[in-house]
Amino acid sequence: MQALLHAIAQMASLSSEALRLFHGRGGLHPGCEQWSLDLFPPVFVLTSFAPASEAELAAVHAALAERVAALAPGQALNWVYQCRHEGQLETRLMAGAVPEPHEVSEQGARYRVHVLKGQNHGLFLDMAEGRRWVREHVAGLAQPERLRVLNLFAYSCAFSVVALQAGAGQVVNVDMSAGALATGRQNHALNGLKSGASFLAHDIFNSWGKIGRSGPYGLIILDPPSYQKGSFVASKDYARLMRRLPELLLPGGHALLCLNTPKLGVAFLQDQMAELAPELSLVQRLANPPAFADVDEDRSLKVLLYRRGD
Known part of the structure; x- marks a missing residue:
C-alpha cells in the first residue's frame, strides 16, 4: 500500500471541496487496486474492496495524522473506513467525528452527504x-x-x-x-x-x-x-x-x-x-x-x- 501512503504524504493542501485523493482501482498503482481515498471535508473516507488488516489501517491513520498536522496544525483528524469486500461489508469511524448534517461543496454547489450510512455517500x-x-x-x-x-x-x-x-x-x-x-x-x-x-x-x-x-x-x-x-x-x-x-x-x-x-x-x-x-x-x-x-x-x-x- 506504499502508493496510497505516498499519495497521503504528497497532499499539498486540505481541499475545501469534495474530491478523490487516491484511485487504486484504476490500476495505475500495482498492488493497490483495493484502495481508494476520498475527502468529503472535513472527513477522509478510505474504501477497501478487499479485507484490510488492522496494521494497514494503523499505517493509514499514522499517515493521515502526520499530514493533517503538517497542513493544518491543531485541526482534528476525521476519517472513516469502509470495506466493500463481498461478505465483509463494514463502515467504521476511525478517528474524530462526522458532522451532522454533513454538507460538502463542488464547483459552487452544496450537497448533503452521509459517509457512515450505506455504500453510496450521496455524491458520486x-x-x-x-x-x-x-x-x-x-x-x-x-x-x-x-x-x-x-x-x-x-x-x-x-x-x-x-x-x-x-x-x-x-x-x-x-x-x-x-x-x-x-x-x-x-x-x-x-x-x-x-x-x-x-x-x-x-x-x-x-x-x-x-x-x-x-x-x-x-x-x-x-x-x-x-x-x-x-x-x-x-x-x-x-x-x-x-x-x-x-x-x-x-x-x-x-x-x-x-x-x-x-x-x-x-x-x-x-x-x-x-x-x-x-x-x-x-x-x-x-x-x-x-x-x-x-x-x-x-x-x-x-x-x-x-x-x-x-
Missing part, C-alpha cells in the same frame, strides 16, 4: 466532469430558461442542482428511491433553489406516460446503476432506455449517457445506440476527472454525449 465524485458539462451547456444556451431537463436515475439530484443553478427552466427528477429524492430536495434547498424541479419516486420502466407528459426535453441525463438486483441490469436494461430517447428528446437536444462498470466498454453503448436510436449521433466522450485516471479507459466510467438531429 467521478461524475464531476459530467456535472461541469451540464452547468456549462445550460449556461451557454441563448434561452436557458426554456430548457426542460429529464434526469433519470436522479439519486440525490446533483445534476438537477447544477442545471437549475445555470438557468434551466425545469428539471424532472425520476428515481424509484423516495429516500434518495428526499436528499435531492434537501440539496435544492441547500442551494436556494425553490422552484423549477419536480421529484417523481417511480419505477422508470413503469412510468413512461408520466415522464413523457413533461416533455419533450432539450436534455436527458441517464445515469443508471450498472447492476441493481430487481430493478436495473445494464447489460439488458440500458437498451430499454435508449429506445425511448427519440420520442422524449427535442430535435437538436442532447442526451448524456453514463455507464460505470468495467465489464462493459464504450462499444456497448455506441453499438446499441446506433441500432436503437439512430436519430441521435455521438458528439463526444467526456473526460473523467484526472483523479480517476485508469490504465484502461474502456474499463473506467463512460460518459457519452449524443445529439438528436434538427
